[in-house]
Amino acid sequence: MADLGFELTDVLLSDEFSLDQTFSCGQCFRWERLGTECWRGTAFGKTVTLQKEGDLLKASCSPSEFASVWKPYLDLDTDYRAIRDAVSVDAYTAQCVKDGAGIRILRQDPWETLVSFILSQCNHIPRIRGIIQRLCERFGEPIGDGSFTFPDAQKLAVLCAEDLAPLRCGYRAPYLLSAAQAIACGAPDLDEMKKQDTQTARSTLLVLPGVGIKVASCILLFGFHRLEVFPVDTWIQKALRAHYGPDFDPSAAFGAYAGAAQQYIFYKARGKFFG
DNA sequence: AGCCAGGACAAGT
């Protein structure tokens, strides 16, 4: 990484890991690709540039910020070799795992994940990214380097439909507002949900307008790191039908890491892409 | 140019 004029942290990676795969497999929407294995993005109110060179991960932040924010975010303490082995149950998934071996399931903020996947429904990924960017630019707080925080629920809860018109998120705007109002007054309490079992948390999410089974599954997997949850979207549906037939049970096949399996399959089904 | 997108929801069979 070129000299960026601020502190850098180097981390030696102990497992297969790819920024390109991790940030372009559809689980997050606020990362920009600057070059091969080089990305810049914002999470938890911090912006960072990451570059991977061989087994070395360089981060444009202090060691303490990396340890407290980016190491957990990137899920660097999880053994993905064991996960990859566990979900390579046949030739097809083994190939998916091989192609996407560097994918990690990010530990994203539950609120940001909730909003992101409410907005995701029936949209292309590039368009989701645009809507979220406009949301942050308009209602987030400037961080200082041209980046913006993800606006919190309290900020959005006081808005009305026409305030959201510039986002051009269409019929999802009222979903976003009612979700913000619900979270802002603590019902449901996202922190409390971290302690709940997955079924309870799922039921809680499904009460929110605009959150159905697929969106709830994405929130559980990406926002609460429930690796056993297997979201089914149109891509996954097509892939499963093509390789297994109509009544395939992902949970039975992939068990505790079904969600990770889903990401490897999704990555392969959509082909390589960057955004 | 039109197809369809990491769907949800209500209203029909």
Add this chain to the structure above:
DNA sequence: ACTTGTCATGGC
């Protein structure tokens, strides 16, 4: 319990 129409907006 399944199928269908509708919702708003573009990226490709």
